[in-house]
Amino acid sequence: MHFLRKKEIKILVAIIFLTVFLGFNVYSANKDSDKLRVSFFDVGQGDGIFIQTPDGIDILIDGGPDKTILEKLSSVMPFYDKHIDYLIITHEHEDHLRGAIEVMDRYQIDKIYYNESSDGSGPYSIIFKDIIQERATLIEVNDLEIIDLGEDKELKIYSFAQSLAGRSNINNTSLMTKLSFEGSSFLFMADIESDLEKHILEQDLELKTDIIKISHHGSNNSNSSDFLAEVNPEIAVILVGLDNDFGHPSRRVIKRLEREDVEIYRTDLDGDIKIVLDSKDYLVKTTKNH
């Protein structure tokens, strides 16, 4: 009887081992882990964007308005992986910052890039700094920070808060991020408004980009025709909550993109939007169809 029990335990252990092992392999195969993956999560009204490079570097841009980001991260990361290399907090509005604080509580993060609001009196600035000072290296972006991701791959984080346009409006303290990856590019606009877009156009920056994360949830105070013309994207992604109180995205912004034949994806209708870069081709996967 005793012997049988031992044998049963051995079989059980073998079954568990095989299940976990096979499960893990299926998981890896499904996750395109040898490619660049950019996930635009449906976190309601807010931004939460996760970049995973083939070399295993994880970058989170904003965390959305609440804990939703945690289940979203679990859906694209192995269960044992609680490490994120870089967190970029574009600005201190709740729909970008609150979820990021939840992430800081549960994940080990190496470096956090942020930009203080123009006068430093924003509602979360003090809590935010207290939390992160203990847990990660804090990097305040004053002009430009570059994260080297290997040969022909980099992430540029721009701050324009020192410019005239950035002084009176927290949206305009937003960090703009550009990911260049082996000839392909993504531009993440956070909530930058059109007066700052105008200022950005006056700088000598390479703005042409394949995929743009449309600014400020598709607001008409952002995403000017001039700016979009300069970026000249193939794909536009709008992170926006279904039936939100702000009327985002603006019909005019959608029309502007349609006129230029830009392919549009939006989290309120498409759910999570995952773009996988496969030798210069983009594979777009969504969790809802519309």
Ligand SMILES: [Zn+2]
């Ligand atoms: Zn926002």
